[in-house]
Amino acid sequence: MTERFTSRTVLVTGAGSGIGRAVALAFAAEGASVVAAGRTARSLGETVSLIEKEGGTAAAITADVSRSADVRTLVDRAVERFGSLDVAVNNAGVFRGGAPVADLAEGDWRSLLDINVTGVLFCLQAEVARMRTQSTGGTIVNIAANLGAHRRVPGLAGYIASKAAVSALTRAAALDHIADGVRINAVSPGPCDTPMSLRPGESDIDRAARMKSVSPLGRVSSTDEVAAAVLYLASPDAASVVGGDLVIDGGAAA
Numbered sequence: 001m002t003e004r005f006t007s008r009t010v011l012v013t014g015a016g017s018g019i020g021r022a023v024a025l026a027f028a029a030e031g032a033s034v035v036a037a038g039r040t041a042r043s044l045g046e047t048v049s050l051i052e053k054e055g056g057t058a059a060a061i062t063a064d065v066s067r068s069a070d071v072r073t074l075v076d077r078a079v080e081r082f083g084s085l086d087v088a089v090n091n092a093g094v095f096r097g098g099a100p101v102a103d104l105a106e107g108d109w110r111s112l113l114d115i116n117v118t119g120v121l122f123c124l125q126a127e128v129a130r131m132r133t134q135s136t137g138g139t140i141v142n143i144a145a146n147l148g149a150h151r152r153v154p155g156l157a158g159y160i161a162s163k164a165a166v167s168a169l170t171r172a173a174a175l176d177h178i179a180d181g182v183r184i185n186a187v188s189p190g191p192c193d194t195p196m197s198l199r200p201g202e203s204d205i206d207r208a209a210r211m212k213s214v215s216p217l218g219r220v221s222s223t224d225e226v227a228a229a230v231l232y233l234a235s236p237d238a239a240s241v242v243g244g245d246l247v248i249d250g251g252a253a254a
Contacts, residue, residue, distance in 0.1 A: 004235045006031030009082040011075070013065055013123060014092035016043030018194040019143065021050075022223035023089050023230050028056030030231065035078040036060045038092065065092045065119030068126075075126040084134060087234045088127040090120050091143040095196050097158035104158050116162035117169070124173050128182050137181025139234045142170045144245060146190040150253040163188075167245050174243030185233045185241055190249025191220045217250025 010027040014020035015036035028034045028051040036047045044060035051058040059081050063074040079085055093116045097108030120142055131138030148163030170186040191197035198207055212218045229246050232238055247253050
């Protein structure tokens with residue numbers, strides 16, 4: 001494997017499990033110093049342990065992305081620890097409110113907006129504020145979803161609206177800050193091999209059978225496949241990709 005991110009500091013939110021953990025591991029494998037961020041210290045510690053077991057460098061920092069002060073402190077601590085902030089992956093998010101619009105609970109709606117949208121905004125603000133002071137600038141990848149700007153299904157309006165907002169915010173921020181030397185893009189995964197893609201009471205085997213009939217590819221994406229897309233967008237290989245939104249969903253939104 002190449003070491004595209006040697007001597008780079010990478011911040012990953014929601015790094016305690018799923019896509020976030022896979023992204024953190026992938027960056028570390030390519031030479032980055034990784035800051036694994038999230039709300040649960042134990043799961044973040046597990047991610048760091050996995051990285052260190054393979055000879056990588058990482059640190060865990062707890063933060064709630066829905067609190068702007070937490071996010072500013074997170075960025076400051078990342079820079080204090082490793083000296084710069086070169087890449088940020090805004091992955092932290094929640095899945096709530098499996099109900100039609102008329103029945104969507106106010107608490108679910110507010111949680112979706114607070115974490116999935118406002119959390120990404122706060123991260124962008126703190127990350128760009130640091131990156132635009134660096135002569136090397138930086139790159140940011142937001143994790144949106146195929147449900148949102150790319151695809152809609154009944155009963156998930158709240159989640160869909162929040163992730164569509166992430167896609168739109170990504171494009172707007174990309175235009176606002178490319179002149180500052182900060183390149184911003186998004187990845188929009190579909191169902192992945194994580195618990196979030198399991199329906200209530202569904203097993204991995206049940207999900208595999210369901211995906212054969214609903215996905216053109218016939219399966220869920222692996223978290224490693226999503227991580228590979230994130231690393232591409234964050235790397236010099238994607239130097240002219242600005243405001244992109246790469247869909248990784250086996251053709252469901254095609």
